[in-house]
Amino acid sequence: QVQLVQSGSELKKPGASVKVSCKASGYTFTSYAMNWVRQAPGQGLEWMGWINTNTGNPTYAQGFTGRFVFSLDTSVSTAYLQISSLKAEDTAVYYCARPHRYCSGGSCSYYFDYWGQGTLVTVSS
Amino acid sequence: SYVLTQPPSVSVAPGKTARITCGGNNIGSKSVHWYQQKPGQAPVLVIYYDSDRPSGIPERFSGSNSGNTATLTISRVEAGDEADYYCQVWDSSSDPNWVFGGGTKLTVL
Numbered sequence: 001q002v003q004l005v006q007s008g009s010e011l012k013k014p015g016a017s018v019k020v021s022c023k024a025s026g027y028t029f030t031s032y033a034m035n036w037v038r039q040a041p042g043q044g045l046e047w048m049g050w051i052n053t054n055t056g057n058p059t060y061a062q063g064f065t066g067r068f069v070f071s072l073d074t075s076v077s078t079a080y081l082q083i084s085s086l087k088a089e090d091t092a093v094y095y096c097a098r099p100h101r102y103c104s105g106g107s108c109s110y111y112f113d114y115w116g117q118g119t120l121v122t123v124s125s
Numbered sequence: 126s127y128v129l130t131q132p133p134s135v136s137v138a139p140g141k142t143a144r145i146t147c148g149g150n151n152i153g154s155k156s157v158h159w160y161q162q163k164p165g166q167a168p169v170l171v172i173y174y175d176s177d178r179p180s181g182i183p184e185r186f187s188g189s190n191s192g193n194t195a196t197l198t199i200s201r202v203e204a205g206d207e208a209d210y211y212c213q214v215w216d217s218s219s220d221p222n223w224v225f226g227g228g229t230k231l232t233v234l
Contacts, residue, residue: 035223045160045168045211047223061221062126062187100183101176103171108213109156109174110223 001098002026004116006098011042017084020119027079030054032098035112036070036081036107040092050099051079088125127219129212129226136232137202147195147212155214157195159188162228165209166200171210196220199231207233 007021022034036048049060051070058070077107079096097112130148137143147157154231170179172188175195185200199206212226212230 044228045213045225046176047221047225049221060221087168100173104156104174107156109158111158111170111173111213112160112168113170113179118167 002098002114004098004114006096006116009122011124012086013125014086014088014123016086016123017082017114018086019122020081020083020096021123022079022081022093022116024077024079024098027098029050029074032100034070034079035097035099035114036074036083037095037097037112038092038119039088039095043092048081048094053079083121084119088123091123092123093120095119126221127214127224129214129218129224131210131226132213133227133231134230134232136234137199138234139202139204141202143202143231144205145197145199145210145212145231147197147226148193149195149214151192152195152214153191155190155216157188157190158213159197160211160213161206162211163207176225177197200219202231202233204233207231 005023010018030034030053035050038046040078048064051058067084071080075094095118096116098108098114100113138213161171161173171182171186175190176188187198189196209228211228
């Protein structure tokens, strides 16, 4: 069965860096892109961007450029999210999510059919 | 960017019907997907492509989409349905491409 298993919670000081992993199993890793979604405490879901698992090319949403880096290790079917120069406002749960493309009637859309369990990153001095 | 608007909260008594709306400009021309998120858990897809249910999702969950409003309907609400619900669209012309509504907290009285 498809699983996305993320690394554990992290407690970091402001200015530090963190790297979150998302290990995929149960499907061919390079057949689907990988997306990242942020959820700040008590807030909603915010799409951060995605990475093409074939080419390694990342696309970042507005507000997630500069300090956020998506990467891959296809040999172990794992995607990574690295955040540098951490700030208190980066405190959030970070999810990896697999997109599913659905086409009907000549139009296509995407939704997330599988999610990781989430990784809590806490930034505090 | 495209904006999806949800009511912050909806309350319903057990056994009744809950309706959660998701408003957006001409949202009826897009495909809307819905997720359920319980405290401390990752979101779970409950409706895709406006009204289709993934396997394992009860028939009590249904969806519709027309004009400027999409609606998630939960019939015969149970205590276990209490959760946050998010609508989502994918819009290739929007930045960001993936857009979520702000979420609705469903409270079962």
